[in-house]
Amino acid sequence: MSAPDTLEREQEPADEHLTMGIDPWEKNWMLVSIVLLVVFAAAITVAGFAAGFQLPGEESEVDPRTVATEGPWAEPGLRELGEGRYEAYILAQAWSFAPRELVVPIGAEVDIYVTSPDLQHGFKITDTNVNMQIVPGQVSKLSFTFDEIGEFPYICTEYCGSAHAAMFGTVKVVSQADFDAAESGATDTSEATDTSEATAEAQG
Ligand SMILES: [Cu+2]
Secondary structure (H helix, E strand, O other), rough: OOOHHHHHHHHOOOHHOOOOOOOOOHHHHHHHHHHHHHHHHHHHHHHHHOOOOOOOOOEOOOOOOOOOOOOHOOOOOOEEEEOOOEEEEEEEEEEEEEEEEEEEEEEEEEEEEEEOOOOOOEEEEEEOOOOOEOOEEEEEEEEEEEOOOOOEEOOOOOOOOOOHHHOOOEEEEEOOOHHHHHHHHHHOOOOOOOOOHHHHHHHH
């Protein structure tokens, strides 16, 4: 046996250690990679479906030049869709949110649509998992159910210029009675039926 022949043989793994021609170490790495892929897929599934984490959906594209004057963002705010269901249109612009305040009744399931006519912004509602990137020309949408009474500030989370820190607003989650009272107070102050007590409370 010549010397070069011996060297060549030592570099090859011994045939008895191979499974289907695969080195055991390589097989282990393949197994680890497959397990990791399964773990990642499970994590994304749990986050997306059980924990409600969603990417900002590209619901539709809008023209950033006209979005502030035409369409639903021309009159930003909350609109009722049905029993306990609402939609909120919010415009993020340098350096404010329109509207500044969103009053919702407890238990309200709100579809939140945010867009920007100018720069890239962020939209995060404190103490919730609502956290979106706002890009001009794109609509970012998330749904959230407000089931706790209180004030939840929303802020811009992407630096957008000198007054970025002044860019904030508040979601006020109130009782159904307070919400009804505020609504009827805004439209008809003379209304006094079964909500009269709540109305008096709200006005007092
Ligand atoms: Cu900002």
